[in-house]
Amino acid sequence: MRGLCYFFLSILTQVNSKTLGVTGFVGHNVTLPCSYDSQTHGVLSFCWGQGKVPRSKCSNTILSSQDGEVSLRQSSRYQLLGSVADGDVSLTILHAEQSDAGVYGCRVEIPGWFNDYKVNIHLDMEEGGLFWPEPVEQPVTVDYILQTEAQDMLTTSSLIGTEAGDMMETHTTQFKAFLGAGNISRMAAILFFTVIIILVFIFRRTLLFRKKHQQPKTSPPENIYETIPVHH
Numbered sequence: 001m002r003g004l005c006y007f008f009l010s011i012l013t014q015v016n017s018k019t020l021g022v023t024g025f026v027g028h029n030v031t032l033p034c035s036y037d038s039q040t041h042g043v044l045s046f047c048w049g050q051g052k053v054p055r056s057k058c059s060n061t062i063l064s065s066q067d068g069e070v071s072l073r074q075s076s077r078y079q080l081l082g083s084v085a086d087g088d089v090s091l092t093i094l095h096a097e098q099s100d101a102g103v104y105g106c107r108v109e110i111p112g113w114f115n116d117y118k119v120n121i122h123l124d125m126e127e128g129g130l131f132w133p134e135p136v137e138q139p140v141t142v143d144y145i146l147q148t149e150a151q152d153m154l155t156t157s158s159l160i161g162t163e164a165g166d167m168m169e170t171h172t173t174q175f176k177a178f179l180g181a182g183n184i185s186r187m188a189a190i191l192f193f194t195v196i197i198i199l200v201f202i203f204r205r206t207l208l209f210r211k212k213h214q215q216p217k218t219s220p221p222e223n224i225y226e227t228i229p230v231h232h
Contacts, residue, residue: 106119
């Protein structure tokens with residue numbers, strides 16, 4: 001059963017999350033990719049943060065958008081140069097600096113349970129001259145992907161545990177509400193009548209058993225005919 005749960009969580013993590021590595025050069029613009037299918041879902045809210053994508057929202061949010069409109073921008077160097085209406089919510093850092101290196105997280109809020117699309121990007125910054133090519137997305141190693149997915153699985157498992165705890169608390173509250181004074185009285189009355197019915201049934205069976213064994217035993221009928229001698 002535990003193996004099946006981990007298998008389900010791994011599929012869920014692979015579908016809704018992605019891990020990338022990007023290399024940028026100091027003084028150049030660097031783009032952190034993140035996109036979704038806007039034709040299926042329409043224009044959705046999203047956010048960018050410094051740090052891995054947490055259970056909800058973004059860590060240390062640096063840019064967020066609600067229904068296609070930017071609602072927060074921590075710095076003018078953070079720009080959305082792609083077509084947001086087409087689902088391209090990639091973050092471009094203008095004139096990137098060495099201090100921009102680190103982990104960035106993108107979350108697209110897709111309606112439904114555990115449907116949010118998440119991208120974790122590790123940005124490495126390198127010194128580069130004016131004629132260095134623009135930075136490109138770099139692949140990450142298999143070991144790194146497996147380690148990251150394992151951490152995401154633990155995060156998803158913790159989230160499911162939290163949801164289960166909330167559901168249990170809700171059911172507990174409903175049960176306490178059910179155990180009000182009126183309900184307790186009705187339950188006590190039902191229990192009382194049930195006990196009475198059981199006792200009457202037991203008493204009746206006992207009485208029938210005693211009557212059956214107290215009936216007098218009948219002796220075989222005596223021969224009322226006497227032997228009459230026959231005279232010849």
